Amino acid sequence: MSLTRRRILSATSAAAGALFGLPALAQQAAGAPIRIGSTLALTGPLSATALTHKLVGEIYVEQLNKRGGLLGRPVQWIVKDDQSKPELARTLYEQLITSDKVDLLMGPYATGAILSAMGVAQRYNKVLVHHTFGIPSMAKYDMQFPAWSLGPDPQKTVSNSLFDLMETAKKPPKTIAIVTSKFPSVHFMSLGGREVAKQRGLKEVLFLEWEFGNRDFGPIAARVKDANPDMVWIGDIGLEGNQLLEAMKKIDYTPPIHFHLYPAPGPMTHSPEGANALSVTIFEEQPPFTNSGTAAEFVKTFNERATAAGLPDTHVEVQAAASYSAWQILEAGVRGANSLDDKKIGEWLRKNKVDTIQGRLRFDGPGNYGDDLMKIKQVQGGTWKVIWPTSFASPGASLQVR
Amino acid sequence: MTLPSLNLLAQSILSGIFIGALYGLIGLGLGLTWGLLRQINLAHFGLVFLGGYLSYQMTASWKLDPLLALVLVPPLFFAIGVGMQWVLSKFAITPFNSLLVSFGITVVIESGIQGIWTADYRKLESPYNAMKFTVGKLYLPVPELVTLALALAACFGVWAAMRYTDLGKAMRAMAEDGKIAAAFGVNAQTLALVLAGGCAALAGVAGVCLALTFSLTPSQIYAWVGVVFAAVMLGGLGSALGPLAAGVIIGVSEAITMAVASPSWAPIVSFSLLIAMLLLRPAKAGT
Numbered sequence: 131m132s133l134t135r136r137r138i139l140s141a142t143s144a145a146a147g148a149l150f151g152l153p154a155l156a157q158q159a160a161g162a163p164i165r166i167g168s169t170l171a172l173t174g175p176l177s178a179t180a181l182t183h184k185l186v187g188e189i190y191v192e193q194l195n196k197r198g199g200l201l202g203r204p205v206q207w208i209v210k211d212d213q214s215k216p217e218l219a220r221t222l223y224e225q226l227i228t229s230d231k232v233d234l235l236m237g238p239y240a241t242g243a244i245l246s247a248m249g250v251a252q253r254y255n256k257v258l259v260h261h262t263f264g265i266p267s268m269a270k271y272d273m274q275f276p277a278w279s280l281g282p283d284p285q286k287t288v289s290n291s292l293f294d295l296m297e298t299a300k301k302p303p304k305t306i307a308i309v310t311s312k313f314p315s316v317h318f319m320s321l322g323g324r325e326v327a328k329q330r331g332l333k334e335v336l337f338l339e340w341e342f343g344n345r346d347f348g349p350i351a352a353r354v355k356d357a358n359p360d361m362v363w364i365g366d367i368g369l370e371g372n373q374l375l376e377a378m379k380k381i382d383y384t385p386p387i388h389f390h391l392y393p394a395p396g397p398m399t400h401s402p403e404g405a406n407a408l409s410v411t412i413f414e415e416q417p418p419f420t421n422s423g424t425a426a427e428f429v430k431t432f433n434e435r436a437t438a439a440g441l442p443d444t445h446v447e448v449q450a451a452a453s454y455s456a457w458q459i460l461e462a463g464v465r466g467a468n469s470l471d472d473k474k475i476g477e478w479l480r481k482n483k484v485d486t487i488q489g490r491l492r493f494d495g496p497g498n499y500g501d502d503l504m505k506i507k508q509v510q511g512g513t514w515k516v517i518w519p520t521s522f523a524s525p526g527a528s529l530q531v532r
Numbered sequence: 533m534t535l536p537s538l539n540l541l542a543q544s545i546l547s548g549i550f551i552g553a554l555y556g557l558i559g560l561g562l563g564l565t566w567g568l569l570r571q572i573n574l575a576h577f578g579l580v581f582l583g584g585y586l587s588y589q590m591t592a593s594w595k596l597d598p599l600l601a602l603v604l605v606p607p608l609f610f611a612i613g614v615g616m617q618w619v620l621s622k623f624a625i626t627p628f629n630s631l632l633v634s635f636g637i638t639v640v641i642e643s644g645i646q647g648i649w650t651a652d653y654r655k656l657e658s659p660y661n662a663m664k665f666t667v668g669k670l671y672l673p674v675p676e677l678v679t680l681a682l683a684l685a686a687c688f689g690v691w692a693a694m695r696y697t698d699l700g701k702a703m704r705a706m707a708e709d710g711k712i713a714a715a716f717g718v719n720a721q722t723l724a725l726v727l728a729g730g731c732a733a734l735a736g737v738a739g740v741c742l743a744l745t746f747s748l749t750p751s752q753i754y755a756w757v758g759v760v761f762a763a764v765m766l767g768g769l770g771s772a773l774g775p776l777a778a779g780v781i782i783g784v785s786e787a788i789t790m791a792v793a794s795p796s797w798a799p800i801v802s803f804s805l806l807i808a809m810l811l812l813r814p815a816k817a818g819t
Contacts, residue, residue, distance in 0.1 A: 178749065341799055348551070
């Protein structure tokens with residue numbers, strides 16, 4: 131099943147019909163719409179994930195308008211295609227502000243585009259809430275607000291969390307191979323993980339880097355096999371991890387422990403080689419994440435709409451959760467400030483906490499980052515299950531090692 | 533830098549041969565249209581990916597054996613190639629403009645692929661994926677072996693056809709001197725259509741091989757342009773065996789670089805070889 135224009139239009143029409151079927155609530159929002167502008171990588175290498183963000187945004191705006199919109203006015207989302215190009219994202223954000231004259235901004239997807247948008251937002255003193263920006267140390271603009279709660283030093287905190295988990299294994303790893311894409315946010319984390327591994331006494335038996343868009347993973351797989359580590363840290367994004375695991379399979383090698391930084395979650399669970407894959411997350415479709423009514427409702431709606439739209443992965447996890455949280459943050463800022471004035475919104479967000487489906491977020495740390503709320507998950511029985519910290523673990527789930 | 537084990541080196545060289553064969557197979561059609569028709573056909577890359585996606589569709593939706601795509605895809609693509617060539621010749625497109633027009637066609641194909649199969653990754657799943665032969669400690673995956681076999685068959689087949697058949701001789705004559713060839717009865721227009729169709733069919737074959745060994749996403753079309761162009765330039769325009777040889781050299785060099793040094797150095801290999809060729813033997817590059 132594929133995502134087609136017809137399906138999108140059909141789903142949108144159905145949603146519009148549902149919206150118009152609630153005249154009492156819809157009439158609570160009146161007047162000219164509040165226009166929120168953003169770009170997404172609707173085409174290009176990052177478009178597969180960006181489609182998830184697009185769907186989430188559509189869901190949120192619909193829900194928001196059902197609740198009466200913002201400040202009594204309906205909300206309209208203007209989304210443009212940055213084609214996975216940060217330089218184009220920059221141009222389009224300029225356009226959104228100066229030509230389209232949107233009232234508010236929402237961030238784009240992926241580190242490069244977010245960084246570009248941040249520069250434009252700073253130039254025009256606009257609040258920029260963004261999702262999945264991977265290098266917090268580069269977020270220096272005081273009116274940018276991250277929705278991805280990985281903390282100001284994720285390269286240290288997330289890595290330590292992972293190695294804390296490793297120490298609970300019956301046979302903790304003593305050697306590690308670190309192989310990583312040079313995609314900026316991935317590379318940043320992998321270098322941090324490398325440093326933390328050394329500090330914690332793991333012996334590095336291999337360190338390799340590849341360019342984003344690498345075609346041949348065969349020699350990389352061969353080198354990992356040759357090094358024979360207890361654990362492999364795979365700094366991957368999208369399908370890179372799957373491709374590497376497949377290349378390993380072709381030479382009859384399966385690492386006993388394999389951690390994947392930012393894999394495409396659906397393909398990893400569907401692939402036999404993905405068994406026991408470890409990764410990070412801020413949200414999964416399980417308690418306690420789904421204990422709140424808002425989260426449960428969103429999960430149900432997203433599952434239905436993603437299925438109808440033909441998305442290959444219909445589950446809510448990191449990307450969808452961060453995206454939804456971004457909208458929650460922006461809404462909270464507007465409501466808290468009782469204004470569309472970006473300066474007031476920014477001031478309110480820095481002084482207050484926002485409840486999101488990830489948990490309660492704060493923006494008073496370095497670069498407006500709050501706590502690291504990342505968890506560790508593992509593919510078990512063909513599904514992702516949170517296994518660390520134990521307070522968030524799926525019932526009965528614990529670390530599995532080959 | 534540490535010295536790799538012999539087994540690692542050997543396995544990496546095998547990996548390089550396999551991907552090099554794919555470079556050569558993709559480059560075969562591109563080189564022929566460039567050398568014989570004087571057209572730089574960037575649409576070739578779009579057709580390769582379209583062939584891959586059709587193979588995926590046949591397997592995923594129609595539950596056909598992926599190798600059956602080798603029977604179904606080439607005739608379809610032959611027709612597509614003939615149609616494209618007919619349009620190009622109708623408007624008397626110059627070589628430089630063929631670059632622009634064919635790039636536009638690639639963009640259209642990419643958009644069409646994304647419209648049908650979305651931007652998400654697609655992976656052709658088949659029983660062949662898990663099959664492999666072992667020779668000592670070395671592994672020979674079946675999908676890669678199929679690609680190598682098809683590349684060899686296609687390249688040597690084209691080479692033999694160009695050398696030993698009247699059709700092939702006529703094509704070479706046409707490329708050498710079209711007017712003289714015409715004086716001897718060679719119908720350049722018909723030959724051009726046949727050649728373009730054949731090259732498009734080869735693109736379809738390459739697409740099937742691509743789907744057998746790689747995940748598909750529309751934007752990856754452009755990831756193959758540089759390295760395949762390098763293989764064609766190194767191997768010689770219009771050569772049947774040159775792109776394969778060059779592709780294997782590039783593939784093995786990339787693989788050894790990844791095995792000995794760093795995978796992130798691999799992308800510079802193909803163009804380093806091309807630059808070296810241009811510096812050392814400038815008259816030979818692209819001929």
